[in-house]
Amino acid sequence: MIALLRGTVVQRESGRAVVDVNGVGYEVFAPNRAIEAWGLGEVIVHVSTQVREDAITLYGFATPLDRQAFQVLMSVSGVGPKLALACLDGLALGDLALAIEKDDVTTLSRVPGVGKKTAQRLALELKGKLPASFVPPSSGSAQVVPKASSDSTFVGALEKLGYTATEIAGVQRKLLERGVAVDAPIGERIRQALALLYRGDR
Numbered sequence: 700m701i702a703l704l705r706g707t708v709v710q711r712e713s714g715r716a717v718v719d720v721n722g723v724g725y726e727v728f729a730p731n732r733a734i735e736a737w738g739l740g741e742v743i744v745h746v747s748t749q750v751r752e753d754a755i756t757l758y759g760f761a762t763p764l765d766r767q768a769f770q771v772l773m774s775v776s777g778v779g780p781k782l783a784l785a786c787l788d789g790l791a792l793g794d795l796a797l798a799i800e801k802d803d804v805t806t807l808s809r810v811p812g813v814g815k816k817t818a819q820r821l822a823l824e825l826k827g828k829l830p831a832s833f834v835p836p837s838s839g840s841a842q843v844v845p846k847a848s849s850d851s852t853f854v855g856a857l858e859k860l861g862y863t864a865t866e867i868a869g870v871q872r873k874l875l876e877r878g879v880a881v882d883a884p885i886g887e888r889i890r891q892a893l894a895l896l897y898r899g900d901r
Contacts, residue, residue, distance in 0.1 A: 727759035
């Protein structure tokens with residue numbers, strides 16, 4: 700099974716991108732958030748390969764956590780790949796986990812294609828099953844730091860040091876590959892990022 704692609708995005712549109720890996724173009728379906736973040740250029744795509752009798756389809760994600768969340772979402776009865784992608788587009792991972800743990804059907808129903816009954820199934824079947832890195836503290840797991848808040852501080856610190864958006868995006872991917880989550884202590888993330896940037900490993 701294909702689990703990861705490292706190549707160049709040569710085409711992108713809503714919900715879909717083509718990644719060129721050594722001259723072979725792979726069609727990848729992905730959340731629009733990921734596609735927008737990739738842009739056109741070199742990327743690392745974390746892949747969930749779905750095999751059916753009539754097709755092999757690749758679903759791509761910016762981080763391993765996004766891929767794991769996608770696979771967990773599809774374990775719910777009645778939730779297929781399209782709806783799982785819609786959930787990841789409609790809510791940030793922390794917000795999705797919080798809504799599930801709190802049985803917040805109203806928030807879950809805001810996702811396009813998720814009605815009240817599907818929202819109830821998500822809350823019932825996924826409670827306690829989401830990746831530990833973004834499950835809220837009420838479930839007994841580590842505290843969640845909202846991605847937007849954590850990343851804005853991280854990005855702002857590197858921007859003040861003169862690094863470009865491309866360099867920062869590259870080092871963010873490297874940190875995730877090395878297991879440094881977005882909710883890790885900000886000082887540790889910046890220290891490791893600077894070490895990678897100094898070596899040009901991005």
